[in-house]
Structure formats: structure tokens, C-alpha cells
Amino acid sequence: MIHRHQLDELAAAGRLRGLHSRAGVDFSSNDYLGLANSPRLRDAVLDALLSGVAIGSGGSRLLRGNDPEHERLEAEAAAFFGSESALYLSSGFAANETLFATLPQRGDLVVHDALIHASAHEGLRCGRAERVAAEHNDADAFADAIKQWRAGGGTGRPWIAVESLYSMDGDRAPLDDLVALADETDAFLVVDEAHAVGVYGPDGRGLAAHLDGRDNAIVLRTCGKALGVEGALLCLPRVLRDFLVNRGRGFIFSTAPSPLMARAVGEALRICADEPERRQALQQRVSLAGQVLGVLGIPASGSQIVPVILGDDARAMRVAEMVQQAGYDVRGIRPPTVPPGTSRLRISVTLNASEADIRGLGEALQAAMRAA
Numbered sequence: 001m002i003h004r005h006q007l008d009e010l011a012a013a014g015r016l017r018g019l020h021s022r023a024g025v026d027f028s029s030n031d032y033l034g035l036a037n038s039p040r041l042r043d044a045v046l047d048a049l050l051s052g053v054a055i056g057s058g059g060s061r062l063l064r065g066n067d068p069e070h071e072r073l074e075a076e077a078a079a080f081f082g083s084e085s086a087l088y089l090s091s092g093f094a095a096n097e098t099l100f101a102t103l104p105q106r107g108d109l110v111v112h113d114a115l116i117h118a119s120a121h122e123g124l125r126c127g128r129a130e131r132v133a134a135e136h137n138d139a140d141a142f143a144d145a146i147k148q149w150r151a152g153g154g155t156g157r158p159w160i161a162v163e164s165l166y167s168m169d170g171d172r173a174p175l176d177d178l179v180a181l182a183d184e185t186d187a188f189l190v191v192d193e194a195h196a197v198g199v200y201g202p203d204g205r206g207l208a209a210h211l212d213g214r215d216n217a218i219v220l221r222t223c224g225k226a227l228g229v230e231g232a233l234l235c236l237p238r239v240l241r242d243f244l245v246n247r248g249r250g251f252i253f254s255t256a257p258s259p260l261m262a263r264a265v266g267e268a269l270r271i272c273a274d275e276p277e278r279r280q281a282l283q284q285r286v287s288l289a290g291q292v293l294g295v296l297g298i299p300a301s302g303s304q305i306v307p308v309i310l311g312d313d314a315r316a317m318r319v320a321e322m323v324q325q326a327g328y329d330v331r332g333i334r335p336p337t338v339p340p341g342t343s344r345l346r347i348s349v350t351l352n353a354s355e356a357d358i359r360g361l362g363e364a365l366q367a368a369m370r371a372a
């Protein structure tokens with residue numbers, strides 16, 4: 001059987017994945033602000049439940065699934081981020097897939113960063129536009145791709161697709177240069193703020209908050225990472241929201257997200273505005289992690305995501321396992337999630353790990369890197 005055969009091949013290559021229970025201090029989640037289990041989010045959900053907010057939506061938004069909680073959240077999110085409109089989808093994956101499969105048209109060109117998330121690739125595969133990868137974080141490469149395409153007779157609209165903060169490297173896109181390029185070339189700019197919303201910017205509005213309200217920008221904010229809930233908000237011009245509502249297959253043919261979760265996301269946005277101390281505490285832990293890991297020769301990424309690039313797949317997994325055995329939940333990441341030869345540990349600094357935990361992780365990592 002083909003499936004068994006392929007699984008056996010993965011196992012032989014040491015790449016078989018499995019699901020494991022959570023264990024150890026959290027250095028691997030995206031719950032950066034520690035909101036997922038916070039009393040305030042719990043209370044908001046409990047209040048909503050007791051006041052009759054539905055758990056399930058019961059259908060597609062276009063049929064009976066459109067709940068007042070979805071509409072309230074979208075209005076709140078548009079006001080919070082300053083976008084003309086917002087659309088709440090059930091995950092960041094669904095949002096990226098629906099966006100890229102639907103909005104770029106035949107004859108358009110999507111230039112995406114080489115390290116863009118799998119969900120964007122998935123949408124682009126289903127879409128009608130041409131697509132090309134630009135070298136990671138190289139604004140000139142984006143400009144060259146658009147120039148070449150125009151010179152070759154491209155007449156549609158260019159699209160530029162990036163993440164503001166990359167999920168596996170923790171580095172940032174050159175947003176200012178890309179905004180200027182989008183303006184110069186009449187391109188749409190799509191910025192995935194999955195790992196930046198809640199963590200950066202005024203009130204935690206992210207690294208791309210200044211783009212909201214532009215008619216050539218779309219900002220994706222996932223709600224299952226720093227916001228501690230689930231789903232994703234697309235913040236975009238109203239005409240594009242209307243287009244997704246009419247043509248986005250991932251929106252139309254899918255049960256609307258839980259109204260209860262919509263209520264929770266609204267509360268998470270309010271927490272971001274009301275509790276700046278969470279962001280400050282996280283930045284202190286990021287600085288401490290930078291010092292502790294710096295001693296081991298691991299360069300700081302400048303963000304809460306710190307890659308420890310070990311190169312060799314097997315060594316990365318061995319080091320991860322030793323650190324896990326010492327009580328720290330750090331995961332090894334291998335190709336195809338990251339490019340070949342860059343297997344790594346992905347250390348995620350969150351408020352779920354204390355300063356003492358960060359120091360302990362440094363010691364465990366030092367021992368593991370020596371031994372492996």
C-alpha cells in the first residue's frame with residue numbers, strides 16, 4: 001500500500017512524525033503573551049457562555065452561520081487596527097489559502113518571499129496568478145521580479161507577499177522598502193503578521209499597523225498565537241472583503257468559526273491594549289534569552305523566536321531530545337519545514353517560561369550541544 005510504503009520511507013530517513021503530549025517548560029508554543037490560559041480570557045468566555053453566546057455557528061456565514069459575534073469582532077478589529085474592514089476566518093491557514101487562491105487574478109504576478117508560510121503556497125497553488133519566489137528579505141529581488149515580468153509583457157497587477165516576522169527565523173521583512181515598491185509599481189502588499197500581532201507595535205497592533213487603511217495593503221492577523229485563541233482576521237479594503245465573501249471558496253464553503261471564540265478574540269484585543277506590561281515583560285525575557293544564548297555563541301534574532309541552526313537533521317533532533325529530557329519543551333525543526341541543511345531548534349520565548357527557566361534552558365542546551 002502506497003501510504004504504508006511512504007511512511008516506511010519517512011521512518012527510514014528518520015523523518016517520521018508523531019503526536020506527543022505536552023511536556024516540559026514551554027519554549028515551543030506561539031502563546032507569546034501567555035494569554036491562552038489567562039484568567040481574563042477564561043472569564044470572558046465563561047461570561048459569554050452564560051449569557052447565551054453559541055458554541056457552534058451552525059453553518060457557513062453566507063447561510064445561517066453569520067452570528068452577531070462575528071460581526072461585532074470584525075467591527076472591533078477594523079476599529080482597533082484602523083483598517084477599512086475585517087473578515088474573521090477559522091484559522092490563519094484558511095485565511096492565507098483563501099486570500100491567495102481568490103484575490104490575485106489571472107494575468108497578475110505574485111512575488112512572495114522564499115520563506116513564506118506553507119498556507120500561502122497552498123493558496124497560490126489553487127490560484128490563477130503567476131508566482132515567483134524572491135530571495136528572503138531582499139527588497140531588490142522583489143523589485144527585479146516585477147521589473148522582469150513587466151518587461152516580459154506582464155499587464156496584470158503585481159502582488160508582494162511577505163511575513164512581517166518570520167516564523168522559523170524570527171527576522172523581519174524590510175517593510176518600508178516593500179511599501180515603497182508597492183506604491184511605485186501599483187502592487188498589492190500582503191503582510192502576514194502571524195508572529196508579530198500582540199507582541200509589537202502600539203497596543204500590540206503589530207509591525208504592519210501603519211499599513212491598515214491603505215487601499216493597496218492586506219494584513220493577516222492570526223488569533224491563535226499571541227492572541228491566545230484561534231482563527232484569523234484579514235484586515236483589508238472593503239472591496240476585497242466583499243470579493244472574498246462572494247468568491248472565496250475557503251470562506252463560502254466552510255462552517256463559520258465558533259461565536260464563542262470570536263468573543264474571546266475581541267477580549268484578547270482589549271487585553272493587548274490594556275496590558276502593555278505583558279509586552280514589556282516579554283521583551284525583558286527576550287533580552288535575557290539573548291544574553292543566555294549569546295554566551296553559547298547563538299546569535300540573537302532580535303525577536304521572541306530564536307533559531308539555533310545546527311545544520312544536520314539528526315544532530316538537531318538529538319539536541320532537542322536531550323533538552324526535552326532536561327525538562328524544556330524545545331522542538332527540532334527539519335526540512336521540508338526549513339530549507340535543507342538548516343535543521344534547527346526553534347526556541348520560542350513566551351511568558352509561560354520564567355527568567356529562571358530561561359537560565360535553566362541555557363544550561364541544558366550547553367550540555368546537550370556538547371554531548372551531541
Ligand SMILES: Cc1ncc(COP(=O)(O)O)c(C=O)c1O
Binds near residue numbers: 092093117192232
Ligand atoms: C506565518 C504564518 N502564517 C499562517 C499560519 C497559520 O496560522 P494558523 O495556525 O492560525 O492556521 C502560521 C502558523 O504557524 C504561520 O506561522
